[in-house]
Structure formats: structure tokens, C-alpha cells
Amino acid sequence: MLQVSIKRGREKRIRGFHPWVYKHEILSFSRKPKPGELCIVRDYRGGFLAKGYINPESYISVRILTFKKEEEIDYDFFVRRISEALEYRRSLVPEDCTAFRLIHSEGDYLPGLIVDYYSGYLVVQVTTLGMEVLKEKVVRALIDVVKPKGIYEKSTVPTRELEGLPLVEKPLYGEIPERVVILENGIKFNVQIVGGQKTGYFLDQRENKLLFSREFVSEGDRVLDAFCHLGGFGLHAAVIGKASEVVALDSSQLALDLARENAALNGVEDRFTFVKGDAFKVLKEMSLKGEKFDSIVIDPPAFAKSKKVLEQAKRGYKELFLRGLKMLKPGGSIVVCSCSHHVTPPILEEILQSAAFDTRTPLKVLYTTYQSKDHPFVLQIPESRYLKCIFARSFPWEV
The missing domain is CATH 2.30.130.10 (PUA domain)
Structure with a gap:
């Protein structure tokens, strides 16, 4: 060797x-x-x-x-690693969830490998050349340990090109449906496995969505879910928080169509308004019209994919947070998120503080949270703690 x-x-x-x-x-x-x-x-x-x-x-x-000298990197190695990961997920994922991240790359000491579980189906993402070489052993071990109905590869991340690898999307094992229905905190979601974003769904916000719906939404509230994707935060607000109205905003028509289907799946479509458009423009128009919300979630895609665009990204986040705060009712709640690892928790706090100062919105921060526990970050790699969310509430008086 x-x-x-x-x-x-x-x-x-x-x-x-x-x-x-x-x-x-x-x-x-x-x-x-x-x-x-x-x-x-x-x-x-x-x-x-x-x-x-x-x-x-x-x-x-x-x-x-x-780090073990005697450990061989063979089929049995992957069986052990995958078995450990599966046992860990079974210990923490509640029964009302049928989707979770099974393998989280370095978080499970399987760098270059992402595996998501969707109601019996696996979606695999291979991001490095070394893991590509080992992929056959990985797939065999997944079949034997997890016994899935099917495995679909969705290795479409740009980092593959940096490793000299082509982008790949194809079935690897069994029959793969284009869509599959999952449960997340007891809520039904139609997930697009073939042709959807990422591996089909953003599983890293599961615990944050539950926290939001339980503690930051009250019956009868009006909620804004910006960058809603498949309607995650909004559906949690409607089903668990019993919000009376949810405005779901996204730039993707495919995402909005699925979000609409998901609202119907859960019997709350009459409480949703779906808006397609660029969030920067739409939020500005809404704030100028004097729209007001009891709870607001702003969960944009990664703006700072490299350190050289961090300052530009900070300006983008601030613009969104400003527009959100202008529409927040006194005593209302706002959740702001960043999945850019270059935007550290102190930087995200600094951006929100600046937006709150400019809009004269007094805020109290109740939680700072990260990705769900099935997406563990490695203590030695600060950048693996990529997702940050600040849960804040405004004081119930205007200045």
C-alpha cells in the first residue's frame, strides 16, 4: 500500500x-x-x-x-461503518419520521459519501475520487445492512468536477420511483428523488422545523416561509402550530408545485398562498405594501460558497433580514438561517443585529441551532458545522 x-x-x-x-x-x-x-x-x-x-x-x-493500524479498508469495513451509522440514526430519529441522513461524510468517518434514507429507498452522493473507487463495496454493504427497496445515485455536486469526476445521476439497485412520500415529524411530504434538488429534500432542518412550529407559532398566526422549497417550515407551522395562513415563497416552480401537493396531502392547502419569484424583489414589494406577519422564516441557499464572496453574501443576507423585520409584528418571531460554512454563528448574529438596528426592531434571541443530529459535525472541522439558525422574538412594543 x-x-x-x-x-x-x-x-x-x-x-x-x-x-x-x-x-x-x-x-x-x-x-x-x-x-x-x-x-x-x-x-x-x-x-x-x-x-x-x-x-x-x-x-x-x-x-x-x-486511525486503527490493523483495520483493513474492505467490504467488512463498510459493513461496520454503515451498521454503526444506522444504529445511531435509529436511536435518535423518532418513529414519526421515515426519512433521515444515514451517512454524513466525515461526520461518520466516511469522507466523500452522503446517503439519505427516504421511506425504504436510499439516495447516494459520492463527492470524491477515492470514494468513487470504493463505491462498489459501499453499495454492496448498503444493500446487506440496510436492505433498501432501491438505491439511486445523485452525484451531481460541483465538487466532483474538482476531483476530476463527471456528474452522475442513475439507479444503482432495485426499482426507483420518481417520487416517494415520507413522514417528517408526522407530516407527509412528497419528495422528488429523480430530478429534484440535492438528494430530494433538505433533511438537516428537521429539528429546527419542529422547534419553530412548537414554540414560535400560535393558532391563528400568519406565517411567511421564504425560500420554502417543498414547504417544510410552512407545513410545520400549519399542521403543528395551527397557523391560519402561510405565505410560501420560492423561485422554483417545481418546488412550489410539490409544496402545493404537500399542503394538499396534509389537508391544509386552503391555508396556503404560494408565491413564485425572486425573494429579494418579492420581499421588498411585500414590505412596501405594508404586509405583516406573526412569524417569519428566511432560509436561503448558500450565498458564500467561497471566502472571497463573503462580504457580498453578508450584504445579501442583511437585505433579506431587513425586509423580513420590516414585516414582523411587535411580539412576532423571526428565524434566520445560513447554510454557508463561511458565515459563522458570530457573523450571522452580527448581520441580524445590523438589520435590527436599521429597522429599529428590538430582538431577543432564544435559540441558536445547527443542523439536525443525523448530520453531525466534526469537532476538528469547524466548517462541517455549516447550518446555523437564529430564533429570535421581537419585543411586544413599537419604538
């Missing part, structure tokens, strides 16, 4: 269970590496550190799979 030696002083981070070796940290190879092959990582003296796979052309050259 290829031996990769890293420079003196770099071993401490690996011994602290950080799962990446960066290109500039490599001292030498035992031979010319083959992209995607397995390797052993050693310190500059030759001491064993870890095993993983390598892509010498990538900035993250080695991604670690195990």
Missing part, C-alpha cells in the same frame, strides 16, 4: 483525529501515487498515523478512513 509521510509538526493534528491531510503537508511518497488509491499516512519518522485514500491533485490530498 502507498505510504504517505507528512512533514514534521503536522502529525499532532492527525493524532487529534482531524480526518484530512492537506497537499502542502506531505513530505514524501513511497512511490508515485495513483489518484483514488488507498494509502497509509505516517509521520516524518515513519510512525503510523492513519489509513485513507489519496488524490494528489486535490488541496485535501488524503481523506482518512481509520
Whole structure:
């Protein structure tokens, strides 16, 4: 097996269970590496550190799979890892949820692999060359451990191109329906597996949606769900929070069509108004018209996909938060989210604070939350804590 030696002083981070070796940290190879092959990582003296796979052309050259010297990276390895992940999800996902993230890349020490479970079907996303090489073993292990009805690959993320891989979307095993109905906190959702966004649904907000509907929505409330996708926050507000009216806004007609179907599935379509359009323009128009809401959710896509556009992203978030706060009733609640890992919790707080200052909206923050527990972040990788949500309530008086 290829031996990769890293420079003196770099071993401490690996011994602290950080799962990446960066290109500039490599001292030498035992031979010319083959992209995607397995390797052993050693310190500059030759001491064993870890095993993983390598892509010498990538900035993250080695991604670690195990810190155990005797552990082989074979079919049995993936059976163990997947079994551990499944047992963990069964311990935390409630019975009224039939969809969850089964494998969360580094969060389950299977870097480059995402697997989502949708009512008996699996959607797989492979993001790295090394995991692509291992994919056949992964799929066999998934079949044997999970026993799914079908497995669909949706490896369509741009990071694959950085690894020299084509974008792929195809069935891998069994019969795959175009759509499948899932339960999330007891609410029915029609999920588009084939041709939908990401793996079909955004599972990382499950706990946040439940918190919102239980503590921030009251019977009879008027709710705004901006960037609603399939209607997640809005449906939770209507079904669990018993909101009387939900305005669901998204730029995607496909998402809105599914959101409308989902509202009908749960018998609350009469409480929904669906609006298609650019959120920046629509929220501005709504605020100028004097629209008011008891609860508002602003959950946009990632604006800061790289650090160089962070300042531009901050301006975008602030514009959205300003428009939302202008429509918030005194005593109302607002939830603002960012799934950009460059937007740290302090930065998100700073943006909301600036928007609250400009709109003269006194706010009290009740929760700062992250992605659902089936999307664990790695302590050693701050950027793996990508999703941040601030739950705030305005004071019940106007200034």
C-alpha cells in the first residue's frame, strides 16, 4: 500500500483525529501515487498515523478512513461503518419520521459519501475520487445492512468536477420511483428523488422545523416561509402550530408545485398562498405594501460558497433580514438561517443585529441551532458545522 509521510509538526493534528491531510503537508511518497488509491499516512519518522485514500491533485490530498493500524479498508469495513451509522440514526430519529441522513461524510468517518434514507429507498452522493473507487463495496454493504427497496445515485455536486469526476445521476439497485412520500415529524411530504434538488429534500432542518412550529407559532398566526422549497417550515407551522395562513415563497416552480401537493396531502392547502419569484424583489414589494406577519422564516441557499464572496453574501443576507423585520409584528418571531460554512454563528448574529438596528426592531434571541443530529459535525472541522439558525422574538412594543 502507498505510504504517505507528512512533514514534521503536522502529525499532532492527525493524532487529534482531524480526518484530512492537506497537499502542502506531505513530505514524501513511497512511490508515485495513483489518484483514488488507498494509502497509509505516517509521520516524518515513519510512525503510523492513519489509513485513507489519496488524490494528489486535490488541496485535501488524503481523506482518512481509520486511525486503527490493523483495520483493513474492505467490504467488512463498510459493513461496520454503515451498521454503526444506522444504529445511531435509529436511536435518535423518532418513529414519526421515515426519512433521515444515514451517512454524513466525515461526520461518520466516511469522507466523500452522503446517503439519505427516504421511506425504504436510499439516495447516494459520492463527492470524491477515492470514494468513487470504493463505491462498489459501499453499495454492496448498503444493500446487506440496510436492505433498501432501491438505491439511486445523485452525484451531481460541483465538487466532483474538482476531483476530476463527471456528474452522475442513475439507479444503482432495485426499482426507483420518481417520487416517494415520507413522514417528517408526522407530516407527509412528497419528495422528488429523480430530478429534484440535492438528494430530494433538505433533511438537516428537521429539528429546527419542529422547534419553530412548537414554540414560535400560535393558532391563528400568519406565517411567511421564504425560500420554502417543498414547504417544510410552512407545513410545520400549519399542521403543528395551527397557523391560519402561510405565505410560501420560492423561485422554483417545481418546488412550489410539490409544496402545493404537500399542503394538499396534509389537508391544509386552503391555508396556503404560494408565491413564485425572486425573494429579494418579492420581499421588498411585500414590505412596501405594508404586509405583516406573526412569524417569519428566511432560509436561503448558500450565498458564500467561497471566502472571497463573503462580504457580498453578508450584504445579501442583511437585505433579506431587513425586509423580513420590516414585516414582523411587535411580539412576532423571526428565524434566520445560513447554510454557508463561511458565515459563522458570530457573523450571522452580527448581520441580524445590523438589520435590527436599521429597522429599529428590538430582538431577543432564544435559540441558536445547527443542523439536525443525523448530520453531525466534526469537532476538528469547524466548517462541517455549516447550518446555523437564529430564533429570535421581537419585543411586544413599537419604538
